[in-house]
Amino acid sequence: KQEVTQIPAALSVPEGENLVLNCSFTDSAIYNLQWFRQDPGKGLTSLLLIQSSQREQTSGRLNASLDKSSGRSTLYIAASQPGDSATYLCALGSNYQLIWGAGTKLIIKP
């Protein structure tokens, strides 16, 4: 059974810092991996999608990597801003569903 873990559960950093969020999984048989952002009480915003054949994807200040052999993905956020404050979730595409981590709650202090 696929299990997805996100560490840390919460993170608070000063504005301007570069930071890394981690996502680990137990089964490497995945189709893709997505990183999402969720603001309090809101729905999900897709940030990056990495297909299983890819190693990384970049969008603006965001870079996500995927290492299936070690069961890990990281989301790198460069030059963090207060507007980046949100919960970040990773989700693995496996068979017909997405399997989710519980998220990392990120607070960027001005």
Next chain:
Amino acid sequence: ETGVTQSPTHLIKTRGQQVTLRCSSQSGHNTVSWYQQALGQGPQFIFQYYREEENGRGNFPPRFSGLQFPNYSSELNVNALELDDSALYLCASSDDGADYEQYFGPGTRLTVT
């Protein structure tokens, strides 16, 4: 291109009642998935519909049921509501099965009292 829409936005029901949530998929998408997200947790997969047929189901009881219509819109029905059904219900659409990127609607916040 119209994104995924869900209705209603918020809903309050009483324990034991029944509820229907609706989702319109993104234009061109033939697959709809439903997820339940309890407060402070990641979403949990309920089921998926592909071309009007159930294509997979998570660990939810039969009182959670669904439909997909010829225009690929979808409904989630929950009977005999329980307090633990209070959650954000998310709908996602994708193209030709779950291998492809899923696009999410804004969700329906259900409160059961």
